[in-house]
Amino acid sequence: MTEQIVSLDVSDVRFPTSRELDGSDAMNPEPDYSATYVTIRTGGGAEGHGLAFTIGRGNEVQAAAVAALRPLVVGRSVAELLADPGAFHRTLVGDGQLRWLGPAKGVIHMAAAAVDNALWDLAGRLAGKPVWRLLAEMSPEQLVSLVDFRYLRDALTPEEALDILRGAAPGRAERTERLLEHGYPAYTTTPGWLGYTDEKLVRLAKEAVADGFRQIKLKVGADAEADRRRLALAREAVGPDIRIAIDANQAWGVAEAIDWLRPLTPFDPYWIEEPTSPDDILGHAAIRRAVAPIRVATGEHCQNQVMFKQLLQAGAIDVLQLDASRVAGVTENVAILLLAARFGVPVCPHAGGVGLCEMVQHLAMFDYVAVSGTTENRVIEYVDHLHEHFTAPVTVRNGHYRAPLTPGLGAELHPESIAAHRYPDGPVWRELS
Amino acid sequence: MTEQIVSLDVSDVRFPTSRELDGSDAMNPEPDYSATYVTIRTGGGAEGHGLAFTIGRGNEVQAAAVAALRPLVVGRSVAELLADPGAFHRTLVGDGQLRWLGPAKGVIHMAAAAVDNALWDLAGRLAGKPVWRLLAEMSPEQLVSLVDFRYLRDALTPEEALDILRGAAPGRAERTERLLEHGYPAYTTTPGWLGYTDEKLVRLAKEAVADGFRQIKLKVGADAEADRRRLALAREAVGPDIRIAIDANQAWGVAEAIDWLRPLTPFDPYWIEEPTSPDDILGHAAIRRAVAPIRVATGEHCQNQVMFKQLLQAGAIDVLQLDASRVAGVTENVAILLLAARFGVPVCPHAGGVGLCEMVQHLAMFDYVAVSGTTENRVIEYVDHLHEHFTAPVTVRNGHYRAPLTPGLGAELHPESIAAHRYPDGPVWRELS
CATH class of the missing domain: 3.30.390.10 (Enolase-like, N-terminal domain)
Structure with a gap:
């Protein structure tokens, strides 16, 4: 051929x-x-x-x-x-x-x-x-051949990666069936954008729970007093049993993060996401030590597998948030899933954006079937936004991603969506200019 | 105005x-x-x-x-x-x-x-x-105003930066005079490119010493046996008193670096540069612990001040090699010089390339006059290459950079050099294609 x-x-x-x-x-x-x-x-x-x-x-x-x-x-x-x-x-x-x-x-x-x-x-x-x-x-051997171990061996050897995959192999068929039946748990960021009013936040938080989500997320980090007020409103809206993650999008330095989070602790935030620079491995580790039991999460801006390796080695994170297109695609993400499994840290992919939900669901589902073998404490981010532009958009029902059946990775855009939004010459942009 | x-x-x-x-x-x-x-x-x-x-x-x-x-x-x-x-x-x-x-x-x-x-x-x-x-x-206050402390405060506060600069202020005039008279020490990488024959290596190494350099550098990392042979030849050529740095350009994993360096130790390499991924802070720290007394150096691919901060916090480097255009220019390099001074680590800038010698000399000389106050164990890399394309090329005499007197940063190319080498339409490239 x-x-x-x-x-x-x-x-x-x-x-x-x-x-x-x-x-x-x-x-x-x-x-x-x-x-x-x-x-x-x-x-x-x-x-x-x-x-x-x-x-x-x-x-x-x-x-x-x-x-x-x-x-x-x-x-x-x-x-x-x-x-x-x-x-x-x-x-x-x-x-x-x-x-x-x-x-x-x-x-x-x-x-x-x-x-x-x-x-x-x-x-x-x-x-x-x-x-x-x-x-x-794919066989454990095929999967291990995807990984570039040059800079990883001090944390994960090919033999250890094989052991992880072989250990998960016997349950693959059963987990595939369960995945097809039940889907994979999701959480939603839709209620929590900083630009939304309190009324919209409360309304969307209640709707999320009614829609079956067991975790929501709020953006924080611009105004400490507003964060306290919004988190209190959200907690009141969803009750004590729904997890509320918060996300600072890198707004703080190390000490600032710790000081900012203290008054939020009574409202039981589940994780703090991107408390500081995505490059600051030691900073994340220091914050994690100081703010427990609030978990520390990061990854959407984590540049590559060498940085994820160190976040895990340093005990800097409780939750690893891989991204479909920040690191070099599916192939590098297989390495990252293996690193996370080696350190026993749950992977909760970053999504939203354009097509990220469509792509990361494949990584989380592969992880469940063939790597970690569990969905415990694992959720895929979901934002109800821009899916209509994709030929095979994600389906989320009762707070779960349905396992996609369409061949491929799900990132195909409708030709009309491309034509309309092409920059700077597509009609949507010509009208705005 | x-x-x-x-x-x-x-x-x-x-x-x-x-x-x-x-x-x-x-x-x-x-x-x-x-x-x-x-x-x-x-x-x-x-x-x-x-x-x-x-x-x-x-x-x-x-x-x-x-x-x-x-x-x-x-x-x-x-x-x-x-x-x-x-x-x-x-x-x-x-x-x-x-x-x-x-x-x-x-x-x-x-x-x-x-x-x-x-x-x-x-x-x-x-x-x-x-x-x-x-x-x-510039005053200490003006210099401190250049620094973005958002992600640095856990390692360097504005007050600490001010203390460093104020401490160095009394000696500025005297050091400026000494700099103008004696220049700033250089080392040369010219002998040591991997593509050169043994004969060329030995000849260029001897010429470097005759030209007044007290340190040379050899590239390593492609072939362990060749590295041993080349380092032995270089040591024999220059004698025991000239420092020989070696540079692996990220070729190794952590354990591999340690294993590779062991047989080179008898030839007394002064530093090992870029032993592994530039992103691997913890890896550099592990290598440094294992290969002492060989010093660990990195920086030309260090992406920003947050990474340099951590290399210093983790005790990962003996030598900080800032670069003129990898981090965001002179302004960010002022922050990096202050970080290095705070941790007492000498700065030996990366140069060569196109215009890097011309630019980094300003940073090292500023460091000497107003920040660290010393040239001890500090050298600027020098490669005798492409300087003829600049309107104010560096001058190196007797192993020292002469302090430049031309106003500006030194990166101006001759218009004819730009025209000839413009890609892909300049005559040099049209002839090659």
């Missing part, structure tokens, strides 16, 4: 979300949720779709980075890529000149994410399986 | 260095040394030049990122920018949408470096001073 990847197209797609203050938080006051959208095509006409999520300005820089990766993809044999996605991934993040732009972080790494995700989407479509199932049916 | 910044131009300039294997190392086998070159102009006709250094492919992505910063610069009042460069720097790295691309790391942060460096160049030209002197004549 000599079929090749014949094209890689990239589009700058932006949704003007800043007009409604959906997605507003302490550090990102006016995001325009955006996607650097990638389509790869094979000579036989098959397609794979992937994306990197950004929040507006700079999405064109992200698109330029994807274009810089094109020569590493176009012309490659499809059979070869699918036979050894780990080797392909190492060429994608290891190019001798492009790696200077990271290495393995920021714009160039998110570009690798979009391409890697598109390749997994293609793999799922060719196999006729959703990616969670494609991964969950 | 209402004079404004009226333009920000960016050029993709590349030198075809891969043809000679100058700059070859374990992770970057064939670099084409490149610059994302920035010129800002004022309404009055003054100019500032800055650059971000890359190694070839992807320099166009870097240029796109600089262009994304243009709206934050053009139209700003020159007087306002120069009165509070710290405030400008925070807008440059804190844009509510662009920061998603980092935050504060990779392509978008190096773009901020190029712009920040151009602004300091402009400031120096308007003041008629080289930037080292401009900085060294």
Whole structure:
């Protein structure tokens, strides 16, 4: 079989979300949720779709980075890529000149994410399986071959990774059935954006509980007094049994985080997310020691597996929030799931944005079936926003993600949505300008 | 005064260095040394030049990122920018949408470096001073106002920074005189590129000592047996009193670094540079504990001040190697110099590349005059390469950088060099294609 990847197209797609203050938080006051959208095509006409999520300005820089990766993809044999996605991934993040732009972080790494995700989407479509199932049916040896252990061995060896996967193998079939029947637990961030009024917060919090969610999340970090008031209102609205996570989006320094959280403790926040710089491993560890029993969560801005490794080694986090397109795609996320399992830390993926819910559900479900083997204390973020633009949007029922059955990774946008929101020339943007 | 910044131009300039294997190392086998070159102009006709250094492919992505910063610069009042460069720097790295691309790391942060460096160049030209002197004549309070302490306070408070600067203030005039007379110690990497033959290594090592250098550096990490042979040859060539640093350019995992270094110890390497991932703070700390008395050095790929803070907090490094355009320019480097002084760790800047020698000399000299107050165990890297393209190239005599007297930061390229090496349309590249 000599079929090749014949094209890689990239589009700058932006949704003007800043007009409604959906997605507003302490550090990102006016995001325009955006996607650097990638389509790869094979000579036989098959397609794979992937994306990197950004929040507006700079999405064109992200698109330029994807274009810089094109020569590493176009012309490659499809059979070869699918036979050894780990080797392909190492060429994608290891190019001798492009790696200077990271290495393995920021714009160039998110570009690798979009391409890697598109390749997994293609793999799922060719196999006729959703990616969670494609991964969950790979052998432990195949899965371990995806991981670049160069900088991980002091925390996770190939042998340890194999042991984890082999230990989970006997229960795969049973957990797959349970997943298909019950879905995977979700939590919702919809009530808690900073830009919302108290009345809207309370109304949406009650609706979330009525809809079956057992956890909600509130944005904090802009105004200490308002945070106390909003958290008190939310706790009153949902009662003592619903978990309320709070999210500071990196607003604080270490001591500031600790001081800010103290008056919130009586309202029993379940976790504090991104209390400080996503780069501050030692800072997260110090905050965690000081604010227990509030759990510390981070990950949506965690740049790569080396940083996740250290967050785990340092005992800095209670909850690991992987992201579909911050690290370099499905392949690197398999390594991160194995690291989390090695340290016994639950993974609760970051989602929302554009297409993140669609993609991360595959990672969490694969984790349940074939890695950690449990959904205990694990939830996937859910935001009810922009799903209508996807050809296979997520389905959330009674607070659970239904397991997707459509082949691929779920990141395919409707052609009309792309055309309408293309930046700067799509009609939505021409009308705004 | 209402004079404004009226333009920000960016050029993709590349030198075809891969043809000679100058700059070859374990992770970057064939670099084409490149610059994302920035010129800002004022309404009055003054100019500032800055650059971000890359190694070839992807320099166009870097240029796109600089262009994304243009709206934050053009139209700003020159007087306002120069009165509070710290405030400008925070807008440059804190844009509510662009920061998603980092935050504060990779392509978008190096773009901020190029712009920040151009602004300091402009400031120096308007003041008629080289930037080292401009900085060294600012008050402790002005210097502290440059620093963004949000994520630093657990390691360095504004009061501690003020104490460091006030402590060094009485000796500024005397050290300035000594600097102008004697220059600042340099070391050379010219002998040690991986692509060079043994004969060339020995010859260049001897020439370096004859030229007055007291330290040289060898690249290692591709072949353990070759490293042992080359280090033995170099030690024999220079004798026991010359320091030989070695540089692995991130080639190893933690245990691998320790194993690889053991057989090299008899040849007394002074420091091991970049033994592992630049992101692996805990890994550097573990290596340092294991390989003493070999010192551990890193920094050229250290993404920002939060990472440097942790390298210092964790006791992970003996030598801090700041870079002119990896972190966000002169402004962030002032913070890094203060952090290093707070922890008593010597700063030995990374240089070479394109214009890095020209820029970092200002930082090291400012450090000597106004921060650490010493050159003990401090050296600036020197590579004799590409300086002819700059209007005010560095001068190195008898193993010392002469203090530059030309106003500005030194990153201005000759217009003919830009025209010849513009990618992909300059004549040098048209001939190669």
